[in-house]
Structure formats: structure tokens, C-alpha cells
Amino acid sequence: MTANPASAEELDFLSFVDFAVAKTTRELGAVDPEAMRLVLTLHRLTSALVYDLESAVHRPRGLSWPGFRVLFVLWLAGPLESKRAAQLSGMSRAAVSALVNTLEKGGLVERRQAEHDRRAVLLELTEAGHDTITQDYQAHNEREQAWAESLSHEERTTLIGLLQKLMTGAAASEAKRRF
């Protein structure tokens, strides 16, 4: 599939995929090496990407990655009930509640009581929050572009299509999810 699996001595985070697939298929009978490689590659690539975006873009600007995600959905779809913000950002309601404490202290988000339902809490960006996320997202997208440049336009289109297909597929639909 790719290069020769390195010996255990000279492995790194990325080349470990080759090593793992080779060794596992040798040791275990019923393993599907292609599915293994797909998931392993997907996970490691995404980890590296998120780590890069968080450490190079968001942390230097004073945002955590989860904080960025919440501001992002409030920016685009806000004001939102706390529950909706959790759905759209892919976090639990409890996580949003805890995170908004931090964002509120930082003056980026405001809590407000909903009118139609006194249990619900409306979340809305402050002016400072709006400024923060627009500037932050500019830098975020520049870094995204740097990553995307490794692929041609056609390759990017193909990749997006395949990811979407996987995302809407059978396993994804029946997956346990909080979303």
C-alpha cells in the first residue's frame, strides 16, 4: 500500500500506521486491514490537523479549541438555546454549560433567559465575542488553506465527496451519537 513498514526502532506517529496494519494482520486472523488503515489514517491526520490549528491559531489568540467551536456556531447561527449550541458544536449540554462559564467570564458570550420557555437559556455573542471570532476565523481559514494546498482542486473535491459519503453512510446513521 505504501512504504515498507519500518522496524519498531524508527517509527513515528505517521509511519506507525503501516507498521500496525502489517503486524496486526500477521497476529490476528479476522482483521480487515483496509478498514483498519482507513480509520487509523483518518484519526491520525485529524488529530495532527486539530493540534496544529489549536496551537498555531487559536491558543495564541486566547481561545481553546472547544471555545472556538462554540463561538463559531454562535457566530453563524446564534443566538441559540444552550441545547442547540451543544448539538451544532458536537458537545454534551453539560460541556457547553461548563464552557460558557469560561466564555462568559471572558466577556465573549452572554447568557439570557428565553421568553418562550423559562427553562431554556439563550446564548449570544457579545460585541467583543463577535470581533474575536471573526478575526480568529480569518486566521483559522488561512491555515486551512495551507493544509488544503497539498491537494489539487479535483483531489479536494473527491476527498470531500468521499468523506461526506462516509458521514452519511449506514454505520454513521446507526452510530451511537450525542448529536
Add this chain to the structure above:
Amino acid sequence: MTANPASAEELDFLSFVDFAVAKTTRELGAVDPEAMRLVLTLHRLTSALVYDLESAVHRPRGLSWPGFRVLFVLWLAGPLESKRAAQLSGMSRAAVSALVNTLEKGGLVERRQAEHDRRAVLLELTEAGHDTITQDYQAHNEREQAWAESLSHEERTTLIGLLQKLMTGAAASEAKRRF
């Protein structure tokens, strides 16, 4: 690119991608919508996948996702120095140290002093740890297969190739990383 961006009312975690791309390009000038869609899709798909694997496979068997990752590298490449385990599993040394406390209490991993360097700690699976990870990984791979079935063999090959290209590309190489 895909379906009509839904109105803010009926969005969910997945369809939010369309909505976000449309709205952001309307509001911000210099954004590359293709790079945006690529990263957003990649991240959301991977989150959903990891959440499914963790909640459907590993938690019911008593492992956390990080715990699984450490056992996995020790299974395939162990025994390993703590530092190597961190590199191969994509965690910080401190995180491995904390995690191994838990795994050691559970009787799955043993700490041992290295002979060649008295600073180094060797991590090794116990017998119970080996049994745990082999059984756990079987179930893990079955679930991976269910996800992979959404794509044809050719599509999977294409997807893996594109992910690898992205992973070894320019931005990835210069990315801030701990790996």
C-alpha cells in the same frame, strides 16, 4: 456542492457544514470555502467516528479511548519507553504518565526501569493487558468494517491515498506538533 443549506431551525451536526460554508462566504470576503468545507467535514466525521467507537466498543469493555490508544501501541510495538509510547500514540509525555497510573491500577500495564538509562521507564503489557487489547481490538475492527462498508473498495483506496497525501503534505510537515 451538496444540498441546499438548511435554515437555522432544522440544522444538525452534519448539515451545519453546508450552512456554515454558505453563511461565512457571504459574510467574510477572503475565505476559501473549499478549504473550509474540507476541514469542517474531516473534523466532524472523525469526531462522530471516534465517539461511536469509544461509546459502542471501548467503554462497554472498560477502556477509555486514550487507554485504548496506549494499549494498542504497547501491544504492537511494546515494550516501549514512556517517551516512545507518547510519540506513537500521539499524546504528551505527561498525559501518558497520568494515563499509565490508571492502566497500572487496572493491572493492564507494568512500569519497569530501563537498563540502559536509569531515567527511562519501560512500559509493558501484562498478560491481562494483552488479553484485553486483543479482544478489544477485534471488536474495534468489526466496527471499523461497518463504517468502511459505506464505500466501495476503490473508493476506500482513493480515500486512504488522499488522506495520506494530506498527512505528508507541506502544511503537515511544518505544523506545530508534539509528535
Add this chain to the structure above:
DNA sequence: AGCCGATAGTCAAAGCTTTGATCAAGGAGG
């Protein structure tokens, strides 16, 4: 031999995550 910068692992503080419990409020049926 002795010094000194580099390295391995751990600890500490702060933040985010999870699940499950709790409490307040909504809403349907009697």
C-alpha cells in the same frame, strides 16, 4: 574528574470531558 546543557519522567494547576443526579418547568390526561 568535573561541569553544564540536554533529556526522561513526574507533578501541579487549570481547563474540558464524560455520565448520572438534581431541580425547575412544561405539557398532556384525568
Add this chain to the structure above:
DNA sequence: CCTCCTTGATCAAAGCTTTGACTATCGGCT
């Protein structure tokens, strides 16, 4: 009107993460 089930948000406990500090050790250089 009242009961009962459901739902929204928060809290609590436990675990994992990060960065930065600290200790012990290594190893090259004088």
C-alpha cells in the same frame, strides 16, 4: 386543577489534557 412524565440546564465526581516547573540522570567537553 392536579398528577405524572418529559425536558432543559446545572452540578458533582472522576478522568484526561495541556503547559510549565522540578528532579534525576546522561553525556560531551574541558
